[in-house]
Amino acid sequence: MKEIVIISGKGGTGKTSVTAAFAALCNHAMLADCDVDAADLHLLLDPEIQQSHPFISGHIAKIDGQRCINCGKCFSLCRFDAINPPQTNDKYTVTPSSCEGCGVCVHFCPEQAIEFPERRCGEWYHSETRFGPMIHARLDIGAENSGKLVSLVRQQAHKLAEDKQCQLILVDGPPGIGCPVIAATTGADAVFVITEPTYSGKHDLLRVLELTKHFSIPAYVCINKWDINPSMAQEIQISAAKNGATLIGTIPYDSKITSAQIAAKTIIEYDDSISALAIKEIWHNFAKALNIEQNQGN
Ligand code: SF4
Numbered sequence: 001m002k003e004i005v006i007i008s009g010k011g012g013t014g015k016t017s018v019t020a021a022f023a024a025l026c027n028h029a030m031l032a033d034c035d036v037d038a039a040d041l042h043l044l045l046d047p048e049i050q051q052s053h054p055f056i057s058g059h060i061a062k063i064d065g066q067r068c069i070n071c072g073k074c075f076s077l078c079r080f081d082a083i084n085p086p087q088t089n090d091k092y093t094v095t096p097s098s099c100e101g102c103g104v105c106v107h108f109c110p111e112q113a114i115e116f117p118e119r120r121c122g123e124w125y126h127s128e129t130r131f132g133p134m135i136h137a138r139l140d141i142g143a144e145n146s147g148k149l150v151s152l153v154r155q156q157a158h159k160l161a162e163d164k165q166c167q168l169i170l171v172d173g174p175p176g177i178g179c180p181v182i183a184a185t186t187g188a189d190a191v192f193v194i195t196e197p198t199y200s201g202k203h204d205l206l207r208v209l210e211l212t213k214h215f216s217i218p219a220y221v222c223i224n225k226w227d228i229n230p231s232m233a234q235e236i237q238i239s240a241a242k243n244g245a246t247l248i249g250t251i252p253y254d255s256k257i258t259s260a261q262i263a264a265k266t267i268i269e270y271d272d273s274i275s276a277l278a279i280k281e282i283w284h285n286f287a288k289a290l291n292i293e294q295n296q297g298n
């Protein structure tokens, strides 16, 4: 089984459109949306949820008003200003969004009046799409720990891929170079990095390539909308090679990609446009480079 992760140095480079197009081309890969902070692969793949599960991460303090004697110890100890003093005839309370779950108040409360249940931070789903099974997730508003949720999505995708005997896991990774990207890429067979021919595109690409080099993950680079700045596209190609990455192809600017998004389709399904042709060729080259069995229909 092979796992490839599609990432970009920053958001808005066409990562999800290309991931969805690859899903259409490789047909019945295991799909995983690890862009949990701004998941949008579902908008193009319209998954039908088969199972949903809570995502639990850490704990949260909760004061039992019956047992609390208003001594104020928790209020003075909490470093995160998560505990509120009583209003008239009231007890101390916790602001859930401020509680970091450190457990100090729980430990020192003289009346054992503070409960410490697990914290629900979102949900993850096992779904079916027209291109194969998919694991995806949603973080609750304001919830943190997206790196942990990314790891969970990948872990569940591996489990389901084994059950379904999928030979390929296709992961839509998070943007940037932070903890969620590390959680999404470590141990993968290859990363496919999408960039665009701008100064910030080049800068972000080089940061991503430092990361892939550090973790010894083979990196393949694709320049989206290369024709909006051909000289910068050439600079990026040279920089990618200098940093040990392979330029696997370029995609020209194509307004049909936006039309396909509006129609909730992949560009492969929507139109045999210039970008669809470029993506087909890129997928062909990429699959060949990684020894991935290609779908006979495409
Ligand atoms: S430490 Fe315990 S008893 Fe004291 S105010 Fe806090 S919850 Fe109430």
Ligand code: SF4
Binding pocket: 060, 061, 077, 078, 079, 080, 081, 082, 083, 094, 098, 099, 100, 101, 102, 103, 104, 105, 106
């Ligand atoms: S668990 Fe930690 S952060 Fe949460 S209320 Fe208690 S002391 Fe504050």
